Amino acid sequence: MSSESKRSSELRRSMPLLPIGTVMQLTELTARQIRYYEEHELIQPHRTEGNRRMFSLNDVDTLLEIKDMLEQGVNMAGIKKVFDMKKNSSMLKAQANEEISNSELRQILREEMKLAQRSQKPSLRHGDMSRFYQ
Amino acid sequence: MSSESKRSSELRRSMPLLPIGTVMQLTELTARQIRYYEEHELIQPHRTEGNRRMFSLNDVDTLLEIKDMLEQGVNMAGIKKVFDMKKNSSMLKAQANEEISNSELRQILREEMKLAQRSQKPSLRHGDMSRFYQ
DNA sequence: ATTACATGTTAGGAAAACTGACATGAGTAA
DNA sequence: TTACTCATGTCAGTTTTCCTAACATGTAAT
Numbered sequence: 658m659s660s661e662s663k664r665s666s667e668l669r670r671s672m673p674l675l676p677i678g679t680v681m682q683l684t685e686l687t688a689r690q691i692r693y694y695e696e697h698e699l700i701q702p703h704r705t706e707g708n709r710r711m712f713s714l715n716d717v718d719t720l721l722e723i724k725d726m727l728e729q730g731v732n733m734a735g736i737k738k739v740f741d742m743k744k745n746s747s748m749l750k751a752q753a754n755e756e757i758s759n760s761e762l763r764q765i766l767r768e769e770m771k772l773a774q775r776s777q778k779p780s781l782r783h784g785d786m787s788r789f790y791q
Numbered sequence: 792m793s794s795e796s797k798r799s800s801e802l803r804r805s806m807p808l809l810p811i812g813t814v815m816q817l818t819e820l821t822a823r824q825i826r827y828y829e830e831h832e833l834i835q836p837h838r839t840e841g842n843r844r845m846f847s848l849n850d851v852d853t854l855l856e857i858k859d860m861l862e863q864g865v866n867m868a869g870i871k872k873v874f875d876m877k878k879n880s881s882m883l884k885a886q887a888n889e890e891i892s893n894s895e896l897r898q899i900l901r902e903e904m905k906l907a908q909r910s911q912k913p914s915l916r917h918g919d920m921s922r923f924y925q
Numbered sequence: 926a927t928t929a930c931a932t933g934t935t936a937g938g939a940a941a942a943c944t945g946a947c948a949t950g951a952g953t954a955a
Numbered sequence: 956t957t958a959c960t961c962a963t964g965t966c967a968g969t970t971t972t973c974c975t976a977a978c979a980t981g982t983a984a985t
Binding site: 810821823824827839840841842843861866867 | 930931932933934939940941
């Protein structure tokens with residue numbers, strides 16, 4: 658994928674399109690849960706002028722990942738760690754403007770394995786929003 | 792594209808995700824305009840239990856096409872005709888389970904040319920929602 | 926001049942979402 | 956056991972968004 662098309666599709670996926678009701682249906686989470694995850698800064702939905710949350714497709718993806726991890730016994734602190742690591746690794750990627758190195762990948766996987774073991778589940782598999790858009 | 796993946800992407804694009812406020816922003820149409828086009832059966836948004844309209848990406852595409860045509864001088868009756876023709880031609884395609892024939896294509900283009908000439912504009916070019924999702 | 930069309934505007938009401946507070950059940954630590 | 960924490964439920968009181976219906980208006984066609 659060209660960096661140009663990657664950038665523009667990222668733009669689209671981060672457009673705040675969906676109200677919380679739609680997100681509830683897509684994720685099968687309650688409004689309370691979604692707001693709680695925002696409170697813990699796992700997502701940062703936009704706000705309308707009138708203060709209503711508007712979510713992007715990326716936000717929905719993130720929520721599905723959160724849901725998955727919670728169901729697998731990972732607590733909020735663990736989820737935060739995983740997301741922090743992801744952000745760091747993607748920052749590294751952006752800095753170098755190239756794919757993540759094998760050693761970085763191994764480091765990340767090691768950390769994920771540790772978390773997974775702690776919650777007595779074999780692996781972390783996250784949600785996939787791709788089925789909702791072309 | 793396989794007929795399988797075509798069918799499932801159609802499913803996604805027809806999911807009712809967006810409230811009218813979002814659609815207003817995406818299309819730069821007023822709520823009045825959007826409701827008026829629905830009144831004329833150019834779109835059929837879903838309704839929530841509470842009677843709120845919920846629009847799909849297909850609906851947004853259609854609205855952009857409507858906007859384009861109106862700006863090019865086509866009136867509602869003309870737009871209806873164009874959409875009827877499109878529906879018929881896609882039904883024919885589905886029936887035969889193959890691409891539209893050259894003679895059918897020429898017939899459609901002839902009709903479109905007639906409409907375009909009547910509104911003193913050279914051609915019909917419609918909106919493209921693809922920039923809003925991957 | 927009248928009419929039709931596409932859209933603006935307003936009013937009153939209902940649905941959906943907001944914040945904040947308190948409640949609760951399961952798990953953990955003391 | 957008792958107490959605490961965590962993730963979530965629930966409720967109350969507001970505010971925002973959306974709804975329908977009606978009437979108003981500018982432009983183009985007759």
